[in-house]
Amino acid sequence: SERITPLGMAMARLPLHPTFAKMCILAWQQQQLSLAAGVGDADAAAQLLDYCIALVAGMTVQEPFIRPSTSMLSVSGNDGANKTGHEEEEEEEEEAAADDDSDGDGRVRATRRGSGRNGKNDERARSRLLRELADEEANEMSPEGGDVAASAEDAAKSAEDAAAAAFEERMRAKRQAAANAAAAAHAKFRHPLSDALTQLRATGAHAYVLQSVGAAGAVNFCKSHYLRARAMREIQQLRRQLHGIVHSGLGSLTQPAVSAEEDAVAEASGASGDAAEAATAVEEEEVAQAQAPEGATSSSTNGKRATSGTAAPKRPPFRMALPPPSEETETLLRQLLAAGLLSNVAKRATPEQAAEVFASMPVGLRKLLTPYFSAATSLSEPLFVHPRSSVASSDPALAPAWLVYHEVLHSKRPYMRGVTIVSDAWLADLAAGTPLCTLDPPLDTPAPHYSLAQDAVLCSRVPVFGDRAWRLSPVLRPLP
Numbered sequence: 001s002e003r004i005t006p007l008g009m010a011m012a013r014l015p016l017h018p019t020f021a022k023m024c025i026l027a028w029q030q031q032q033l034s035l036a037a038g039v040g041d042a043d044a045a046a047q048l049l050d051y052c053i054a055l056v057a058g059m060t061v062q063e064p065f066i067r068p069s070t071s072m073l074s075v076s077g078n079d080g081a082n083k084t085g086h087e088e089e090e091e092e093e094e095e096a097a098a099d100d101d102s103d104g105d106g107r108v109r110a111t112r113r114g115s116g117r118n119g120k121n122d123e124r125a126r127s128r129l130l131r132e133l134a135d136e137e138a139n140e141m142s143p144e145g146g147d148v149a150a151s152a153e154d155a156a157k158s159a160e161d162a163a164a165a166a167f168e169e170r171m172r173a174k175r176q177a178a179a180n181a182a183a184a185a186h187a188k189f190r191h192p193l194s195d196a197l198t199q200l201r202a203t204g205a206h207a208y209v210l211q212s213v214g215a216a217g218a219v220n221f222c223k224s225h226y227l228r229a230r231a232m233r234e235i236q237q238l239r240r241q242l243h244g245i246v247h248s249g250l251g252s253l254t255q256p257a258v259s260a261e262e263d264a265v266a267e268a269s270g271a272s273g274d275a276a277e278a279a280t281a282v283e284e285e286e287v288a289q290a291q292a293p294e295g296a297t298s299s300s301t302n303g304k305r306a307t308s309g310t311a312a313p314k315r316p317p318f319r320m321a322l323p324p325p326s327e328e329t330e331t332l333l334r335q336l337l338a339a340g341l342l343s344n345v346a347k348r349a350t351p352e353q354a355a356e357v358f359a360s361m362p363v364g365l366r367k368l369l370t371p372y373f374s375a376a377t378s379l380s381e382p383l384f385v386h387p388r389s390s391v392a393s394s395d396p397a398l399a400p401a402w403l404v405y406h407e408v409l410h411s412k413r414p415y416m417r418g419v420t421i422v423s424d425a426w427l428a429d430l431a432a433g434t435p436l437c438t439l440d441p442p443l444d445t446p447a448p449h450y451s452l453a454q455d456a457v458l459c460s461r462v463p464v465f466g467d468r469a470w471r472l473s474p475v476l477r478p479l480p
C-alpha cells in the first residue's frame with residue numbers, strides 16, 4: 001500500500017535518518033503510554049527517550065574507543081606462512097580493525113598497523129639505534145687481514161640483527177601492554193548483549209564526569225579509558241541537539257491512545273509494554289492536527305491545545321548526566337534497536353549452511369567464526385560478527401541465534417558492526433503490519449480459544465519473516 005501510516009507521518013516531522021527517527025518516535029510514544037497509564041513518575045518515563053537519544057548520538061558518531069594495534073613492521077621478511085588458527089584470527093582482527101579505524105572516505109587513521117606519527121617515530125628510533133650499533137662495530141673492526149674484516153663484518157651483521165630483534169621485542173611488548181590496558185578499560189563498559197548499549201555506558205560515564213568536573217576532567221577520563229575525546233565531545237553535543245529536535249518535532253503531538261485491537265495483540269503476545277505496540281499509537285487525525293509551524297517548540301508557546309483538551313507538555317530540560325538504565329529499560333532499548341533495524345535482521349546459519357561456508361575457509365578459522373545470513377536476500381553472502389564487537393565470541397556454541405546490525409563492513413570478509421542480540425519473539429510484533437512479516441493460516445493445534453480479557457477468539461499462527469521466509473515461533477492472534 002502507498003498509504004502513509006501514522007508512524008510515517010510522525011517520522012516526517014524529524015530531520016533524521018529513518019532508522020533513528022523511528023527509534024525516537026517509538027521511545028516517545030512508549031513514554032507517553034507510560035505517563036498516561038500512570039506507570040512510574042514523569043522523570044523515569046522521560047528517561048527512556050533520553051537513553052534513546054543517547055543511543056542515536058552514539059550510533060551517528062561511531063567508534064569512540066581507541067584500540068591500540070599490536071602489529072608492527074617486521075625486518076625478518078616473514079610472509080606469514082604456516083600460521084596457526086589463533087594467528088589467523090589475530091590477523092583477521094587486525095585487518096578488520098584497520099578498516100574499522102578508517103574514516104568516511106576510506107582513508108585510514110594513524111592507528112592502522114603502526115602508521116601515523118607514532119609509527120614513524122618508532123621507525124626513526126629503530127633506524128637510529130641500528131646505525132649506532134653499526135658504527136660501534138665498525139670502530140672495533142681491525143683494518144688488517146681479509147679474514148678479520150670478514151669476521152668483523154659478520155659480527156656487525158649479527159649484532160645488527162640482534163639489536164633489531166631486541167627492538168622489535170621491546171616495541172611488541174609496549175604495544176601489547178597498551179592493547180591490554182585499553183581492553184581492561186573498555187571491559188568496564190562492555191554490555192554482552194549489544195554494541196549500542198556498550199557505547200551507551202561509555203557515553204553515560206563520560207557525561208557524568210563532564211558534568212561533575214568539567215571539560216578538562218572529561219579529557220583526562222578519555223585518556224585513562226582509551227576513548228577518543230573529540231568523538232565523545234561530539235556525542236554529547238549531538239545529544240543536546242537531538243533533544244531539541246525531537247522535542248520540537250514531537251512535543252505538540254497528543255498522547256497516543258492504543259485501540260482495543262492493538263491491546264488484544266499486545267496482551268496475547270505478552271508484549272503489552274513493548275515499544276512495538278507504540279508504532280501504531282498515533283492517530284492520523286491527531287498527527288495532521290498537530291503539525292506545528294517550523295521552529296515551534298511546544299503548543300504552550302502559541303496557544304494551541306491538544307485534541308484531548310489539555311495543553312501539550314513543555315519541552316523538558318536537557319540532562320547531561322543520566323543514571324545507568326535498569327535491566328528492564330535495557331530490554332526496551334534493545335527492542336527499539338530491533339524496531340529501527342528490522343531490515344538488518346540476521347540469523348545464525350544452520351549446521352549445513354555453516355559447513356558449506358567453511359568449505360572455502362582456512363581450517364584454523366572454522367572454529368573461530370560463526371556465519372550469519374541477513375533477512376534481506378540483497379545480501380546473499382554470509383556475514384560475521386565484527387571481532388571487536390562486545391557480542392563476539394570465540395565459541396560458536398555461544399553465538400546468538402538472532403541479532404540486528406547497524407551496518408556491514410567489507411574487509412577480508414563482510415563483518416557486521418553495531419550488533420545487538422534480539423529475540424525472534426519480538427520480530428512478529430515489531431514487524432506486524434509491514435511487508436517484512438506475514439502470518440500462516442491458523443494452526444489446528446492448539447485449538448482456538450476465547451479470551452475473556454481480550455473479548456476475542458485467539459488462535460496460534462506462525463509468522464513468516466523477511467525475504468528468506470524464516471518461520472518464527474507461533475504467536476497468538478485474533479481469529480480472522
